[in-house]
């Protein structure tokens with residue numbers, strides 16, 4: 001299932017860019033492609049967005065379509081839901097995923113439920129972009145990784161890019177989708193570079209994982225920042241342990257097939273994600289693998305994440321709680 | 337400790353001292369941040385000193401305040417110790433939050449400071465809650481919420497004021513209108529001329545005062561506190577002020593010019609208060625210079641002490657989640673570091 005679609009008319013070219021640039025490119029292309037698409041959030045216009053992702057978009061598309069809001073997450077998230085139900089395609093930026101606390105009602109009881117409650121008689125083409133993750137000394141209210149809440153919640157799709165290409169491809173799929181999709185962008189990897197297809201119809205189907213590196217001894221299923229760190233580790237361990245690294249990419253729906261196939265081959269699984277462990281994304285990956293590849297498992301599944309605490313401010317503490325490649329290595333050592 | 341009551345000469349000097357302390361503390365924080373010495377974000381209060389100090393001088397020492405992401409000034413105005421604040425900014429073990437909170441979360445609940453806050457608009461409901469405690473327990477404390485003009489666009493702020501008004505609670509809602517929420521000017525966020533007009537919706541008094549004039553702030557809060565303590569419910573005060581620094585340190589400020597800032601600096605609150613005290617003979621120029629030098633030294637010392645202080649032990653990261661112990665935290669944290677699985 002891990003196939004990239006590249007069906008459009010554009011040339012088969014790629015360009016090296018950062019994740020930040022890839023997201024901006026996706027937004028630009030979709031704003032150009034469809035007049036119903038608009039971007040809305042706090043200081044997304046002239047100021048260029050919280051991590052300068054929207055950048056100069058306002059210059060090209062104007063203040064109506066790259067719309068600054070007051071600090072009213074509940075209000076504009078709800079407005080996005082209402083606007084989507086009536087014929088537009090809002091792309092909402094919530095500066096930090098922690099602030100989704102302020103506007104969860106509109107996500108949980110409106111965005112996620114309306115289509116079902118109305119007997120399928122409404123569509124909900126809302127895209128929410130938000131930032132996650134620790135590592136910048138921003139303390140507990142600006143560092144959370146909360147994607148499990150929404151991957152868990154019926155009626156919301158959730159994706160989490162780890163590379164520039166997937167950042168572009170997933171966001172474009174999200175915007176084109178008639179269903180609500182939340183895109184969780186880890187703020188530590190905005191500067192990470194990679195080749196990105198320039199085709200303006202390049203998308204990555206939501207619900208597909210990607211095998212980023214093939215291996216024989218152990219499967220590491222990772223998300224966001226942990227993908228890059230796991231790939232580096234796999235390179236270091238090459239010759240010693242052969243590590244297969246899968247970028248989960250889509251948290252819900254989840255590409256169970258790709259995960260299961262891999263574990264059937266390697267017999268061992270480490271799951272690396274920055275969420276707190278209890279009831280986390282790890283648990284869902286582990287369960288699906290156990291349900292479908294239990295007899296292929298040669299060792300207990302290992303989880304690498306945050307030990308059910310918030311992200312503390314002090315660098316000494318923050319470093320302690322955040323998962324890293326070294327934790328993935330320890331997990332591999334426990335089972336290989 | 338000198339009582340902060342600006343109706344006395346001692347109190348006036350103390351108010352001036354606190355304003356100077358805020359400015360010295362935050363100016364130093366700016367330098368430290370640009371030198372890469374402070375982790376995270378810092379949002380500075382320079383320019384807004386008269387609001388925090390004017391308000392806190394109208395409060396009793398056991399009253400409560402709630403604060404914002406721009407909280408250093410509120411802390412100092414409420415009498416918190418700059419040494420322990422600076423230690424917190426560095427993430428040191430002896431800081432107010434043992435290094436767990438940092439600039440945006442300094443709190444000293446025992447001193448009535450219910451926390452700086454990283455969530456815009458989250459403070460006012462907490463102040464309503466503190467006022468509810470005081471009501472339920474028949475205490476005579478009052479709770480004052482500091483919040484920004486930007487926060488006035490948050491639903492929970494209005495819910496908090498409506499609750500306090502409907503329940504007639506001893507609360508004061510003080511908006512620091514520094515003209516911007518991040519990069520967005522106040523007129524692009526609100527459809528009213530003065531934010532205090534929203535008070536009408538709750539049928540409570542609303543005033544707009546000059547936030548560059550400590551006396552104006554003091555008098556408005558004094559009256560509001562009296563109403564609250566007399567059982568007459570909350571008051572909504574808007575103080576017009578200005579932040580001299582960017583929204584956060586590192587902000588390029590494309591949304592305003594140096595001239596815009598200069599207009600407000602000409603009305604600097606510390607300068608004008610000092611002038612009044614000098615004219616009244618409460619302080620001499622020499623005494624002022626001495627006070628300022630002393631404060632600058634105090635802040636230098638605070639930095640020195642903070643730098644020398646120890647970081648928390650990494651194991652502290654797993655403390656403080658609950659009052660009770662839960663097995664998950666220790667099991668997960670040790671399990672993830674372990675070399676070999678027990679099942680092997």
Ligand SMILES: Cc1ncc(C[n+]2csc(CCOP(=O)(O)OP(=O)(O)O)c2C)c(N)n1
Nearest residue numbers: 099406454455456484485486487516517518
């Ligand atoms: C719920 C929430 N939304 C957005 C932010 C990001 N943010 C931090 S400060 C700020 C501006 C706040 O403006 P204002 O209330 O006027 O306070 P000021 O910074 O001017 O003191 C914003 C948007 C946040 N911290 N919390």
Ligand SMILES: [Mg+2]
Nearest residue numbers: 484485516517
């Ligand atoms: Mg403001």
